[in-house]
Amino acid sequence: MPSDIELQRFASACDENTIRELAIHLGMTFKAWDELQRNNPDYIQIVKYRILINWREKCSGRFINIANALTEMKLTTHMLCQVKRIRKRQCDISEEYLDLIPTDEILDELAQVIGVVSFQLGIELGLPITSLDTIQYNNGRNLVAQCKDILFQWREDQRVKPTIGVLVQALVNIERGASCLGEIIKTVGVKKYIPHEKRRRRERLRHF
Numbered sequence: 001m002p003s004d005i006e007l008q009r010f011a012s013a014c015d016e017n018t019i020r021e022l023a024i025h026l027g028m029t030f031k032a033w034d035e036l037q038r039n040n041p042d043y044i045q046i047v048k049y050r051i052l053i054n055w056r057e058k059c060s061g062r063f064i065n066i067a068n069a070l071t072e073m074k075l076t077t078h079m080l081c082q083v084k085r086i087r088k089r090q091c092d093i094s095e096e097y098l099d100l101i102p103t104d105e106i107l108d109e110l111a112q113v114i115g116v117v118s119f120q121l122g123i124e125l126g127l128p129i130t131s132l133d134t135i136q137y138n139n140g141r142n143l144v145a146q147c148k149d150i151l152f153q154w155r156e157d158q159r160v161k162p163t164i165g166v167l168v169q170a171l172v173n174i175e176r177g178a179s180c181l182g183e184i185i186k187t188v189g190v191k192k193y194i195p196h197e198k199r200r201r202r203e204r205l206r207h208f
Contacts, residue, residue: 001062002083004053008123009083010066011048012174018075019048025069026055042141046119053129091168091178093185098165101155101193106164109184111148117174118147124170125154125162164190 002010011019020033028051036047036054055061067077102110114121122132131153139145155162164185168178 001060002052002056002066004123004129005126006083007052007056008049008120009173010079011052012045012120013079013082014048016044016048018073019051021073022066022069023051023055025072026061026065027059028055043116043119045116046136049119049123090172091182093164093168093178093182097185097190098168099161099163100190101162102151102164102167103188103191103193104152105188106181106184106190107151107155108148109188110167110181111144111151113180113184114147114176115143117176118143118150120174121147121170121176122150122154124173125150125166126157126160127154 014022023033024030032054033047033051036050037044040046040050052061059065063080067080070077070080111118119132119136122135123129127150132150135146135149135153139149160166164181168181171178171181
């Protein structure tokens, strides 16, 4: 069964008309597509992704179903191979920084420049779709606030160490590139990240 990340990569690689036609071939309805468009009028990438997620959940969809539908549409199935491919991580960020956890300052600045691909970034970083829905609902059309919540929630995730290197790879995978992160690091620098609870504990100890 295709993962959230794989469906996001596939949806991003296809145009709106292709995904809409594919969804119909897979058994989804025009009504389902139109409803997603009404709920996300400015975010066609989310519509493309969500129709595939809804199909997967409704039909227990698999890659073979997508491949068969693409064949019926007389389209190549080569793009399905691409969704599993990890893009080579290239950046001018020093290797010594890549295993560090990004600070508040770095995430604050990055949230300012991500723009409309924050949803895709959240998927690549492994956030559950339910969390992204909540973030989108809470922040409305404020893309900076959405992205900031996504980045800070990812950093709190205990399943994978949330390093600068992981962030670089995610930016490369969504074709945003890591140069923006490199410029931010040059500007604000890299310090050791101290979680807020530990920081407050240290501050209390200083006062004794």
